[in-house]
Amino acid sequence: MIGDGFGPAMATFTRTLKGSPLAIDGYVIGTVSTKSANRLITDSAAAATAMATGVLTKNRGIGIFENGTAAGTILEAAIEAGVSCGMVVTSPIHHATPAGFSAHANSRYSEDFITKQQLQKGIKVMFGGGANYYNLPDNRLLAEEMGYHIINDTSQLNSTQLPALGVFAYDGLPFEVDRLNQPEQFKHVPSLLEMATRALELFKEEDNEKGFFLLIEGSEIDWAGHNNDPVAMYYESLQLDQTFEMVMEFAKKDNDTLVILTADHETGGLGIGYHYSNDPGDPYSWEPQVILKSKGSSEYIANKLLPLNGSLLYSTFTEYTGIIPSVEDKLELDNAKNFSEMYHAISLIVSKTARMGWTTDQHTAIDVNMVGYGPLVTHFCGNQHSNQIATKIANIFEWDLELITSRLRHFNTTP
Numbered sequence: 001m002i003g004d005g006f007g008p009a010m011a012t013f014t015r016t017l018k019g020s021p022l023a024i025d026g027y028v029i030g031t032v033s034t035k036s037a038n039r040l041i042t043d044s045a046a047a048a049t050a051m052a053t054g055v056l057t058k059n060r061g062i063g064i065f066e067n068g069t070a071a072g073t074i075l076e077a078a079i080e081a082g083v084s085c086g087m088v089v090t091s092p093i094h095h096a097t098p099a100g101f102s103a104h105a106n107s108r109y110s111e112d113f114i115t116k117q118q119l120q121k122g123i124k125v126m127f128g129g130g131a132n133y134y135n136l137p138d139n140r141l142l143a144e145e146m147g148y149h150i151i152n153d154t155s156q157l158n159s160t161q162l163p164a165l166g167v168f169a170y171d172g173l174p175f176e177v178d179r180l181n182q183p184e185q186f187k188h189v190p191s192l193l194e195m196a197t198r199a200l201e202l203f204k205e206e207d208n209e210k211g212f213f214l215l216i217e218g219s220e221i222d223w224a225g226h227n228n229d230p231v232a233m234y235y236e237s238l239q240l241d242q243t244f245e246m247v248m249e250f251a252k253k254d255n256d257t258l259v260i261l262t263a264d265h266e267t268g269g270l271g272i273g274y275h276y277s278n279d280p281g282d283p284y285s286w287e288p289q290v291i292l293k294s295k296g297s298s299e300y301i302a303n304k305l306l307p308l309n310g311s312l313l314y315s316t317f318t319e320y321t322g323i324i325p326s327v328e329d330k331l332e333l334d335n336a337k338n339f340s341e342m343y344h345a346i347s348l349i350v351s352k353t354a355r356m357g358w359t360t361d362q363h364t365a366i367d368v369n370m371v372g373y374g375p376l377v378t379h380f381c382g383n384q385h386s387n388q389i390a391t392k393i394a395n396i397f398e399w400d401l402e403l404i405t406s407r408l409r410h411f412n413t414t415p
């Protein structure tokens with residue numbers, strides 16, 4: 001399991017706001033450092049490649065060595081060993097993390113190229129977003145040729161069969177906070193928990209004697225981090241934790257499943273505590289409860305606020321966030337002239353009110369948590385680099401990464 005961008009501060013934040021321990025809390029066993037081959041701060045493509053292949057590559061690279069040749073992934077090696085494989089994500093299925101496990105491309109932005117590879121890989125479950133490429137006529141035809149049962153609505157989830165392809169949004173799935181607050185608008189979109197639950201059921205029903213490998217990603221923790229949006233961040237992180245709880249129930253009953261959960265990197269540089277020398281506020285205050293008053297992500301609220309101005313702008317802001325804007329906040333809202341400026345303004349005001357800070361709207365180099373349970377989980381204790389995760393998994397299950405890499409040596413990673 002991966003929380004894309006899920007840094008240690010997000011766990012503290014989510015636990016505090018939830019008011020009780022997280023499901024992951026009892027299973028934190030180590031940390032993971034995350035740099036890529038060419039940058040101290042990795043992107044999601046190089047990070048996924050590291051975790052999937054054991055290879056440190058350059059940023060933007062998908063399942064490739066630094067020189068651009070293809071590197072075998074643990075998902076491919078598992079399929080080779082007869083294991084049933086699946087990927088459940090909230091981003092588009094062709095997005096960097098799932099792509100790093102299931103495709104080889106010089107650039108993460110070769111999305112059609114990645115989609116076509118994923119469809120021909122023999123992956124038995126793919127649930128997520130990404131209709132922008134998966135619904136293109138030739139890709140749709142390819143999916144049918146590969147025998148996929150194709151669904152696009154929550155109501156079809158429980159009746160679908162293997163191999164299952166569920167594409168529930170044009171791009172990424174809506175943020176969980178928006179899905180929860182707009183049940184009518186997003187009723188066709190399942191949660192990460194619902195998709196992962198069905199994927200496990202399908203593998204349980206199939207009962208492959210070689211077992212299964214399932215990648216579950218809370219993809220949009222990263223997107224909330226890029227937006228510096230603490231509201232979206234909380235609900236995305238909580239959803240990942242609830243999904244982990246469900247997976248743990250399965251693993252404890254099954255008694256022969258290894259579960260690991262980590263992040264590919266941290267996003268946003270979330271800092272809990274926000275005070276400067278000229279700040280009259282309490283230097284040790286943190287007010288996360290304000291997050292719970294918000295009725296949507298910064299992006300969702302920005303769409304509502306953008307056409308408004310003056311007192312209607314301020315009162316609508318209050319209606320959605322529960323915050324009465326100060327003179328300074330009003331200026332932030334007035335100055336936001338486009339969608340991006342507006343959601344950044346909302347994120348800033350909500351974060352400041354909660355007394356939380358962000359160092360960047362990109363990724364950071366801080367180590368992330370390693371969480372694990374099950375047979376041989378001690379292999380993942382202590383600090384490790386992200387690429388060691390792939391080699392450890394391959395060694396434990398005797399999945400042959402080198403065989404896959406040698407077969408791929410003439411594969412052209414540029415479309």
Ligand SMILES: [Zn+2]
Nearest residue numbers: 044222267363
């Ligand atoms: Zn990112």
